[in-house]
Amino acid sequence: MRDLAWVIGSPGLLDSAYPTYRQQVIDDTWRNAQLQTGSRWLSALDRQPQALHDYIAARPTRRLGHYFEVLLAYWLQHMPDTQLIATNLQVQSELRTLGEYDFLLRNAAGEVCHWEAAVKFYLQAEDIAEQRAFIGPGTQDRLDLKMQRVFQHQLLLGHSPQGQQALPPGITLDRAQAFIKGYLFYHASQPRNTAPVPGVSNAHLSGWWYRYDKETLPQSARDNRWIILPRLRWLSPACLPSESEVMTQAALEIALRQHFNLHNEALLLCEMQRVENTWQECKRGFVVSADWPKLGNASAMV
Numbered sequence: 477m478r479d480l481a482w483v484i485g486s487p488g489l490l491d492s493a494y495p496t497y498r499q500q501v502i503d504d505t506w507r508n509a510q511l512q513t514g515s516r517w518l519s520a521l522d523r524q525p526q527a528l529h530d531y532i533a534a535r536p537t538r539r540l541g542h543y544f545e546v547l548l549a550y551w552l553q554h555m556p557d558t559q560l561i562a563t564n565l566q567v568q569s570e571l572r573t574l575g576e577y578d579f580l581l582r583n584a585a586g587e588v589c590h591w592e593a594a595v596k597f598y599l600q601a602e603d604i605a606e607q608r609a610f611i612g613p614g615t616q617d618r619l620d621l622k623m624q625r626v627f628q629h630q631l632l633l634g635h636s637p638q639g640q641q642a643l644p645p646g647i648t649l650d651r652a653q654a655f656i657k658g659y660l661f662y663h664a665s666q667p668r669n670t671a672p673v674p675g676v677s678n679a680h681l682s683g684w685w686y687r688y689d690k691e692t693l694p695q696s697a698r699d700n701r702w703i704i705l706p707r708l709r710w711l712s713p714a715c716l717p718s719e720s721e722v723m724t725q726a727a728l729e730i731a732l733r734q735h736f737n738l739h740n741e742a743l744l745l746c747e748m749q750r751v752e753n754t755w756q757e758c759k760r761g762f763v764v765s766a767d768w769p770k771l772g773n774a775s776a777m778v
Contacts, residue, residue, distance in 0.1 A: 477522050482657075482712035483547045484518075485511035487679040489596065489656045490623075494675045500631060502591070502655045504679060510555070517554065540707050544595040545578065548655070557584035567633050567642045575633050579655075580647065587650040592630045596622060596658035597710065597744075599685045599762060601769050603663075605671035610660055613742035613762050615769045619660075623675065626654050661685040661762055664694040684761035687768060688736050695725055696747060696759060702728040705744045705760070714746045714757040722748050722755055732763060740765040 485507060492503035511518075521528055528550060535546045545563070552560045561580040566573055579591040598610035598619045607620035633639035634649040643649070660676065664684040672678060684694055701722035703714060716722070723731065728745070735743060742764040748755040 477518075477525050477528060478712040478715065479543075480521070480528065480547050480551060481511070481518055483544060484514065484551055486657055486712075487681055488677055489658045489660075489680050490654065491675055491677045497627065497654070497675060499651075500627065500653055502653050504677070514551075514555070538708070540710055541595060543708055544657070544711065545593055548579070548593055552579065552581055558582065561588070561644060561647060565642060567636070567639045569638050574636070574638055575630055577633065577639075577642070578630075580643070580649075588647055590631070590634055590649055590652040591655050592626050592652070593655045594622070594626070594658075595711070596656065597661070597762075598658070599661045599764070599769075600663065603666065605673050607673060607675060610673075611769060613744075613764060619676075626656070659683055659760075664691065664761065683759065686761070686763060687766050688732055688763050690766050693725065693728070693763075694759075694761065697749070699750065700758065701748045701750075701755060703746050703748060703755075704728075704731065705746055707744075710744055714748065714755075714760075716748070716755040718750070718753045718755060720755060736765060740768075742768070 488501065488504055488507070490497055490501045492498075492501040494501075531550050532543075532546055535542075537543055537546070549560065549563050552558060559582040561582060562577065563579055565577040565580060567575050567577070577590050578593045580588065581591065582588050596612070596617070596619070598612060598617070600609050601611050602609040607623060608618060610619040611617065631652040631654065634643075634652055659681045660673075661683045662685070664686040686692070686694065701724060703716070703722055705714065732743070735741075742762045744760060744762055746757045747759045747761075749758040750756075
């Protein structure tokens with residue numbers, strides 16, 4: 477339920493006023509209005525979440541991006557005056573798949589819209605305020621390359637003959653927009669860069685990152701505790717009952733040593749603060765291998 481609310485109401489990653497993206501990004505003002513409009517529905521769902529749980533269970537996945545799209549589809553199916561026409565509709569030529577429409581919907585104004593949806597997590601690997609500086613924790617994805625794919629290919633599918641042929645009978649596209657959420661992570665020694673990154677929203681969600689065994693864990697307060705987030709829990713801020721198992725800094729360091737002795741995969745940590753009868757996330761960040769970002773696909777770096 478918290479993840480669904482995050483999908484609807486969290487800040488977008490992109491700047492909807494950026495000239496290159498103008499009119500092609502679903503802006504935060506509209507999303508916030510939808511969150512307010514749907515507040516009673518969300519509250520009722522929070523009290524009785526079984527329908528949402530069943531919907532998710534019927535679409536099992538280990539991929540965070542697919543989980544994000546499942547939640548988005550559930551929301552669109554319950555949005556007033558909105559018709560969800562199709563999801564993941566492939567566009568093919570005679571020889572290969574050219575892409576897909578993530579979502580086709582008819583909005584309250586009667587417009588048929590193509591939404592390209594994604595949730596992304598990028599770490600700033602170079603101290604420059606440019607999209608190319610941000611790469612995925614596995615080093616196989618880069619912000620600027622992803623945005624090029626979205627705006628120069630995926631959102632243009634409806635203009636191609638193959639894209640038009642793939643549309644359901646009687647459907648003509650009126651607009652194509654990006655629905656992009658996620659986090660940018662800045663090195664722990666350098667708090668979030670004050671220089672704006674072109675195309676990135678100033679309201680974007682952020683965290684820190686550091687290299688294991690080379691740098692210091694950035695703990696905010698001695699009494700805080702830690703958890704390691706599984707991938708499918710990367711969306712909404714973590715919130716746990718007070719009796720939940722959480723780690724001290726010493727216990728976390730043991731867990732990190734055991735992990736990095738065997739693996740190079742980055743881990744997403746949450747620093748948890750005690751608030752009444754709960755542990756609530758106050759900060760989050762990635763811990764990566766000592767030689768990151770040299771691992772993975774070197775072509776992801778400039």
